[in-house]
Structures are given as structure tokens and as C-alpha cells.
Amino acid sequence: MSRLYDIDALLDEVITLPSLPSTVAYIMRLVSDPQCSLSSVAHAISADPPLTIKTLRLVNAAYYGLRQKVSTIEHAVVLLGIKVIKNLAFTATVFDIMKGNVDAFFRHSIAAGLAMRALVEAGCGKTAIQSPEEAFVCGLLHDIGKVFMNEFLPKESAKVAQVCAKTGMPWYFAEREIMGVDHAQIGARLAQKWKLPDILTCAVAGHHDLKQCKDSDARQAAALVAVADFICCSCGIRAHAVGATPVPEDTWTASQLSSEAVPAVMGGFVQALPSVNELMSLAA
Amino acid sequence: MLVDSRQNPKGAILVTPAEEGTGQVHTDPLSSALQGIHPAHVLEALCMQERAFGTSGLTPPEETAEP
Numbered sequence: 102m103s104r105l106y107d108i109d110a111l112l113d114e115v116i117t118l119p120s121l122p123s124t125v126a127y128i129m130r131l132v133s134d135p136q137c138s139l140s141s142v143a144h145a146i147s148a149d150p151p152l153t154i155k156t157l158r159l160v161n162a163a164y165y166g167l168r169q170k171v172s173t174i175e176h177a178v179v180l181l182g183i184k185v186i187k188n189l190a191f192t193a194t195v196f197d198i199m200k201g202n203v204d205a206f207f208r209h210s211i212a213a214g215l216a217m218r219a220l221v222e223a224g225c226g227k228t229a230i231q232s233p234e235e236a237f238v239c240g241l242l243h244d245i246g247k248v249f250m251n252e253f254l255p256k257e258s259a260k261v262a263q264v265c266a267k268t269g270m271p272w273y274f275a276e277r278e279i280m281g282v283d284h285a286q287i288g289a290r291l292a293q294k295w296k297l298p299d300i301l302t303c304a305v306a307g308h309h310d311l312k313q314c315k316d317s318d319a320r321q322a323a324a325l326v327a328v329a330d331f332i333c334c335s336c337g338i339r340a341h342a343v344g345a346t347p348v349p350e351d352t353w354t355a356s357q358l359s360s361e362a363v364p365a366v367m368g369g370f371v372q373a374l375p376s377v378n379e380l381m382s383l384a385a
Numbered sequence: 386m387l388v389d390s391r392q393n394p395k396g397a398i399l400v401t402p403a404e405e406g407t408g409q410v411h412t413d414p415l416s417s418a419l420q421g422i423h424p425a426h427v428l429e430a431l432c433m434q435e436r437a438f439g440t441s442g443l444t445p446p447e448e449t450a451e452p
Contacts, residue, residue, distance in 0.1 A: 328424075328428075331425070332428055332432065335428060335429050336432045336435060336436060337436055337444040337446070338443070348425065353424060353425065359424065360420065360422050360424045360427045362424075363427040363431065364416065364419075364427075364431065366428075367428070367432070367435070371435055371439060374441040374443070375441065
């Protein structure tokens with residue numbers, strides 16, 4: 102018989118959430134200051150050689166479409182800007198956490214990032230989400246709580262998989278039934294611990310439950326993550342061999358996605374799909 | 386809704402009854418009937434189209450495990 106936890110007990114007794122690496126935490130703080138200079142961000146990343154290498158690999162990925170090879174962080178910051186570089190350094194850190202997991206989970210997370218990016222590039226959620234890069238991070242992070250559930254509660258997570266496969270119950274719902282807590286709650290606590298922007302925390306916390314979001318922007322960001330998840334599952338890019346989680350009507354409404362915008366979203370997503378394998382290989 | 390290759394000028398097609406009891410139907414390209422369709426259904430149709438006919442390497446529908 103599994104124990105039903107509350108989120109605080111689970112994080113006190115069972116799951117240890119990792120700290121954000123100090124360099125990345127420092128960069129996030131730096132970039133939150135409007136006076137922050139290009140050179141200070143470049144200097145902070147360059148002081149951490151492994152992070153520099155990972156960030157440059159991402160910068161040079163075909164996905165970012167730079168015509169010239171970039172070999173220094175200083176050059177990358179000038180070409181892409183501080184906020185993009187911050188998101189790339191952060192993405193490299195999340196890749197490190199995710200790469201040990203099963204390919205299907207990692208692939209789904211990256212694809213959800215690309216779907217979020219396609220949604221925002223098609224004009225959805227422009228007031229809620231600052232940039233396509235921030236949209237990518239929202240999608241990439243949405244299921245990160247599952248990483249820790251799999252690591253610290255492997256038997257319970259296996260039971261979730263069994264129940265979902267047998268009954269078709271949505272994954273998050275089975276998590277609540279079996280463990281008392283779902284992956285969105287764990288992911289939101291990680292986002293809080295890492296002091297991520299509120300919109301990212303809400304997008305993770307609310308993608309299966311909009312009530313977790315405190316304002317309309319947060320609800321739209323969370324709803325768009327749910328839609329991105331739906332797109333990936335409908336395209337067969339699933340984290341688990343179970344059906345797509347149904348998206349409730351209030352979530353479609355909160356996403357403000359119109360039927361007329363869908364072809365442009367799908368066009369952008371399909372065009373970005375070859376990047377999934379490239380981005381996965383960069384994390385290896 | 387019928388899904389076909391994007392190379393087909395009509396692509397995905399919406400089939401609706403022309404007149405009750407006659408067995409006749411109207412067919413309209415999905416792209417011309419978007420307003421009356423829920424975004425979920427448009428997404429599902431376009432995802433299915435890409436999986437079945439696209440070149441992006443998605444798993445064809447029949448190969449995906451269903452519960």
C-alpha cells in the first residue's frame with residue numbers, strides 16, 4: 102500500500118530537489134537587473150567552463166539559425182542578447198538534469214518546448230510570455246517534477262504507469278491517487294527553489310490545474326503549456342505509452358488559441374521538429 | 386473529418402451532411418471551415434495529417450501504443 106503524502110512531507114522526507122548551479126543562479130540574478138551589461142553576463146558564463154561549452158553548443162545548434170559559428174560567449178551575447186543567452190545557460194542546466202531519464206520523456210519535454218515556442222511565435226500569449234525562448238523553457242520544464250518522482254519514488258511511479266495503461270486515467274490524476282501529490286506540484290516547488298520568474302512557476306504549477314495560477318497571464322501561460330503538451334501527444338511524441346491527457350474546456354478558453362491560428366502553430370512546430378534530435382544529442 | 390496529404394489541394398476535408406435523409410454530403414477544405422471547429426479538433430486533424438503523410442519522421446498513427 103502506497104503512502105499518500107502532502108507536498109511538504111514529501112519534500113521533507115523523500116525528495117531532495119537540487120539547487121540551481123551557483124553560476125546559473127548568479128546569471129539569473131544579474132539579468133533580472135535592468136542595468137545589467139552584456140559584458141557582465143558574458144564574464145559570468147565564461148567563468149564556468151563546462152557551462153560555457155554547453156551554452157556554446159546550444160548557440161551553434163541549427164535550431165537557432167545563426168549563419169556563422171560562434172566560439173566565444175562574448176560573441177554569442179552580442180549576437181543573441183542577454184535574455185536569450187540566460188535562457189540558453191538555463192536550458193543547458195535543465196538538459197543536464199533530464200538527460201539521464203528515458204529518451205521518450207526527454208524527447209517529449211523538448212518537443213513541448215518547441216510547441217510552446219510555435220504557439221508564441223504564432224501570436225499566442227504575447228502579454229503573458231516575454232519571448233519565444235521563455236516559451237521554450239516553459240514547455241521544457243513542464244514535467245520536470247516527474248524526474249524526481251521517478252528517482253525517489255520508483256515503485257510508486259511504476260504503479261502510476263500501470264494504472265494509467267490499464268484504466269486510461271490521466272497521469273497526474275493517478276499520481277495524486279497513488280502518492281497524494283502530482284508532478285506539477287513538485288515542478289512548481291523546484292521552480293520556486295530556483296527563484297524562476299513567476300510566469301514559469303505558474304506555467305509548471307498550473308498546466309493540469311489552472312486554479313494554481315494567480316492571474317490571467319499566468320492562467321494563459323499554464324493553459325498554453327497544456328495545449329503544447331496536447332500537440333506533442335497528438336503527434337505521438339509522448340512521455341509515456343499512454344494516451345493524451347484531455348485538455349478541459351476552461352483551459353482551451355484560457356489559452357485564447359483560435360482555430361484560425363492553429364495552422365500557423367502547427368506549421369512552426371513541424372518546421373522545428375528536426376531540432377528535437379539535434380537538441381537531444383547536444384545534451385549527451 | 387477526412388485527413389489527406391497536404392499535397393492534395395484540399396488536404397484535410399470536413400464532410401458534413403448536405404440535407405438530412407438524402408445521404409448527400411458537402412465537402413470543404415478544413416482551411417476554409419476553421420471558424421466552426423474547436424481548436425482541439427483542428428490540432429488533432431493537422432497532427433494526424435503530419436503523422437500519416439508528413440516528412441518530419443513522426444510515428445505513424447497505427448504504431449503508437451494506445452491504452
